[in-house]
Amino acid sequence: MSNNRLEAVTGVEDRGHADAELVARLADILDEAAMTHRTVARPTDTTDLDLATAYRVQRAVIDRRLARGEALIGVKMGFTSRAKMVQMGVDDVIWGLLTDAMLVEEGGVLDLADLIHPRIEPEIAFLIGSPLSGTVTPAEAVRAIAGVAVAYEVLDSRYADFRFTLPDVIADNASAAGFGFGPWHDPAGLDPSNLGLLVEVDGRVVASGSSAAILGNPLRSLIAAARLAAEAGLELRPGWVVLAGAATAALPLPEGVHVRVSAAGLGRAEVTTR
Structure with missing residues (x-):
């Protein structure tokens, strides 16, 4: 092997090592921020963070949670409205990963002391019955x-004032903190x-809104989730x-309130904060 070739390979290895160190460092920072309920600086303030590396950070943060005994139980989709895509300057959705520690029992209590500046959104949820991954038809x-x-x-x-760039929010697991759902209905x-x-x-x-705000049809979001799962080497599991x-x-989600989210034909999901 020529010296030039050796130098080229060594350079790639060095960059790979540096990237791995960056991913681990950012994952440690974000994981600790979530556990201590403190804000941290946005990675892009000091780092040229691309989307692929941001997703590696997200996965590393989740791996730390799994190592503490949590289990992966789903995914959440983000930027599923055209207005949000335009605001963030993107043309595709993003996703985050859900663990069992994020699930709030139906009608249960959510302790806001564990959060920094919580917000809540009404959604449609799908329960997966058979494996789904890759490019799928409706x-x-x-x-x-x-x-x-x-x-x-x-x-x-985990960022001050809920302000971030696209790579920042992806690294921060798409701002996922908790979720709940009402009774499942036959599709x-x-x-x-x-x-x-x-x-x-x-009360x-x-x-108020419509599920049409979710990519025109929430089913399109599920199809996108299957595609992103394949890109991440995962599948949506039963x-x-x-x-x-x-x-x-x-x-904004204040303390000491009762929140009810309802959808036509699907009933409601409720949570109380403290």
Whole structure:
């Protein structure tokens, strides 16, 4: 091997080592921020973070949670509205990973002391009944669905003022913090494309929207989730939950309130904060 070739290979190895160190360092920072409920600087303030590396950081953060005994139970989709895509200057959705520690029991209590600046969004959730991954047709996606439910997602950024760039939010697991869902419904004959959703806080309606805001049809979000799963070397597994995306803007989530999210034909999901 020539000296030039040896230098080229060594350079690649050095960059790979540096990238691995960067991923581990950023994952440690974000993981600790979540556990200590403190904000941290955005990685892009000091690092040229690309999307592929940001997803590696996200995965490394989740790996730390799994090592502490949590289990992977689903995915959440982000930037599923055209307005949000335009705002962030992107033309594709993003995703984050859900663990069992993020799940709030239906009608349960969410302790906001564990969060920094929580927000809540009304969503449509899909229960996966058969493995799904890669490029799939709408018919294949429908066949993989075991249930549909109204749901909510609790967001919480580890960055000050909930301000971030695209790589920042991806690294921070797409701001995932918690979620809950109502009763599962048989998907047969159910059209999720234009369901009305309401968010009530202490009995007062604070937001309303339609599932059509989720890529025009939440089913498109599930299809995108299957594609992203394949790109990440994963598959959507039976028993997993897919949060399809928000039907309204995220709402501040205050302490000591009762929140009810309802969707036409799907009932409701409720949570109380403390």
